[in-house]
Amino acid sequence: MTALLEVEGLSKRFRGLRAVSNVGFAVPKGGIVALIGPNGAGKTTTFNLIAGVFPPNEGSVRLDGRPITGLKPHQVCAAGIGRTFQIVKPFGDLTVEENVVVGALARERSVDTARRIARGVLERLGLAEQSFRPARSLTLPDRKRLEVARALATRPTLLLLDEVLAGLRPTEVDRMVEVLRDLNRREGLTILMIEHVMRAVMALSDHVVVLDHGEKIAEGTPADVTADPRVIESYLGAESL
Structure with a gap:
């Protein structure tokens, strides 16, 4: 199958601390x-390197065969990558629809077109009935x-999801998985x-990459990875056996 995203030899250091080391997938x-991987494994740093939050010290990122290494976040978004953040921070005083319109305007110049895109996305995600509520009033789910x-309103070809199921x-x-x-x-x-x-990883993913201390320690099908002794020791724990 043709790769949409290719990450090769990605490394990042912060004041001598190695956050990501030679990661590729x-x-x-x-x-x-x-x-997947334990807290502090380098997962979100890897996302940030892909999304252009900061440049890698070494390595490259390609999207659909095009190099995007070192691009700024808005350029990465324009190239076709949308992302969510682990800590959700909507514009609380804006309505739900207005929040999504902001996302659509990342790639659209027409507010009317952005609004149509936003309404379609909200319908797909079951949020249409809450379109005109202030975002701060929403429940965590x-x-x-x-x-x-x-993120979907930016019309991505690749969506990066950072712990959207946490909490x-x-x-x-189950609803989000569907x-x-x-x-x-x-x-x-x-x-x-x-x-x-x-259980969501097992239900959704075709392939799993495991990081620990900034390094890739395993990858493969969900069944193969969850049976890997290195993954059990560093992340899943003996109770997963």
């Missing part, structure tokens, strides 16, 4: 890849969905996700 077009909606109850996790599965299967959206909810 690929995300196929139309696939769902999970990036709905703020999570709004975060995904803002959700099991029924809320939303993401639908986006992937019906619309062909490619997804790279950081996630700690392993």
